[in-house]
Amino acid sequence: MSTPPLALTMGDPAGIGGELTLAAWARLRTSGPAFLALDDPARLSALAARLGWDVPVTPVSGPEEAAAVFTDRLPVMTVRLPAPSVPGTPDPVNAPAVLGSIERAVALAQAGQVGGVVTNPISKATLYRTGFAFPGHTEFLGALTGTAEPPVMLLASPMLRVVPVTIHVSLRRALDTLTTAEIVRTGLALHRGLREGYGIESPRIAVAGLNPHAGEEGAMGDEEPRLVVPAIEALRAQGVDAFGPLPPDTMFTARARAGYDAALCLYHDQALIPIKTLDMDGGVNVTLGLPIVRTSPDHGTAFGIAGQGIADPGSLVAALRLAADMAARRFPKAAA
Numbered sequence: 001m002s003t004p005p006l007a008l009t010m011g012d013p014a015g016i017g018g019e020l021t022l023a024a025w026a027r028l029r030t031s032g033p034a035f036l037a038l039d040d041p042a043r044l045s046a047l048a049a050r051l052g053w054d055v056p057v058t059p060v061s062g063p064e065e066a067a068a069v070f071t072d073r074l075p076v077m078t079v080r081l082p083a084p085s086v087p088g089t090p091d092p093v094n095a096p097a098v099l100g101s102i103e104r105a106v107a108l109a110q111a112g113q114v115g116g117v118v119t120n121p122i123s124k125a126t127l128y129r130t131g132f133a134f135p136g137h138t139e140f141l142g143a144l145t146g147t148a149e150p151p152v153m154l155l156a157s158p159m160l161r162v163v164p165v166t167i168h169v170s171l172r173r174a175l176d177t178l179t180t181a182e183i184v185r186t187g188l189a190l191h192r193g194l195r196e197g198y199g200i201e202s203p204r205i206a207v208a209g210l211n212p213h214a215g216e217e218g219a220m221g222d223e224e225p226r227l228v229v230p231a232i233e234a235l236r237a238q239g240v241d242a243f244g245p246l247p248p249d250t251m252f253t254a255r256a257r258a259g260y261d262a263a264l265c266l267y268h269d270q271a272l273i274p275i276k277t278l279d280m281d282g283g284v285n286v287t288l289g290l291p292i293v294r295t296s297p298d299h300g301t302a303f304g305i306a307g308q309g310i311a312d313p314g315s316l317v318a319a320l321r322l323a324a325d326m327a328a329r330r331f332p333k334a335a336a
């Protein structure tokens with residue numbers, strides 16, 4: 001049996017997702033991994049024509065047909081848009097198609113018809129206006145696949161892997177809701193994810209402090225002794241090679257990064273600023289704790305440059321490659 005293709009979602013059709021899908025196909029068509037887009041073939045064809053890109057788009061009935069045509073044509077399983085997409089101007093009317101694309105990709109992955117799901121960026125604010133009740137893909141995918149615990153967001157590049165313990169909440173709320181139990185739960189999920197997804201037998205996990213100088217022995221905040229140190233002790237008691245809390249301002253230097261496999265960070269920007277600064281075009285967002293493989297580019301919809309053909313497809317290409325690697329590691333029989 002040959003490796004099944006990956007499913008690539010539409011993302012917000014007013015964002016850069018469409019042109020990234022076209023560019024990713026051009027880069028991967030001969031080398032793979034193969035993927036099928038869950039998108040509107042007419043809008044992708046029109047976009048390719050407008051950009052002057054030679055990307056033949058073809059509707060397909062399913063993953064098998066997609067794998068057969070991938071070298072010559074970009075295969076698309078049709079998800080019709082209710083309204084024409086205008087680059088840079090998101091339209092909530094298209095939200096059902098955006099979400100439908102994700103739902104269909106997940107169903108294909110759960111049925112074992114695709115190796116994993118790769119998502120193009122959605123506009124969270126646009127979806128919230130239509131009543132979307134999840135902070136982002138990560139939590140939506142947890143609900144779609146019925147995970148017992150909330151999934152965990154890992155951002156990964158060859159230079160750095162980071163996980164934020166709190167994700168899409170205000171900084172104030174992140175501080176108010178940070179608990180030892182949540183640090184431990186996230187650390188355990190990271191430990192498992194590094195073993196299963198990356199084959200790292202005994203992952204070294206650096207835990208960030210919250211305050212300047214990791215609290216300066218309590219003079220600049222007490223969260224380190226009160227929340228973080230007990231979490232590290234609990235993780236170590238469960239066999240996880242966790243250490244810290246490290247001063248956040250120096251833990252991302254090249255020297256410091258050489259000492260760990262992933263950094264466990266306490267809030268969104270503590271994790272995402274270093275990785276996007278180091279490797280915006282190579283960073284990949286991976287969801288840990290799902291029964292399926294899911295990756296995505298590390299960036300968003302980039303409405304300001306959408307439709308111009310100048311968006312860098314590097315992060316999406318890296319996301320597709322990583323999803324294929326993870327699928328092969330998780331489902332070796334399907335990849336044989």
Ligand SMILES: NC(=O)C1=CN([C@@H]2O[C@H](COP(=O)(O)OP(=O)(O)OC[C@H]3O[C@@H](n4cnc5c(N)ncnc54)[C@H](O)[C@@H]3O)[C@@H](O)[C@H]2O)C=CC1
Binds near residue numbers: 285299301303311313
């Ligand atoms: N996985 C997802 O679905 C994600 C969605 N978003 C959503 O994206 C929307 C916009 O978020 P922002 O914070 O503005 O971040 P953004 O990543 O969309 O844009 C930030 C800056 O990076 C540039 N940029 C982004 N991707 C690029 C690429 N591939 N090539 C060249 N330049 C690129 C943009 O032009 C902009 O200057 C928000 O609604 C947010 O929720 C953000 C991150 C991830």
Ligand SMILES: NCC(=O)COP(=O)(O)O
Binds near residue numbers: 137
């Ligand atoms: N800042 C990362 C991000 O927004 C990705 O979120 P998700 O949609 O993958 O949950």
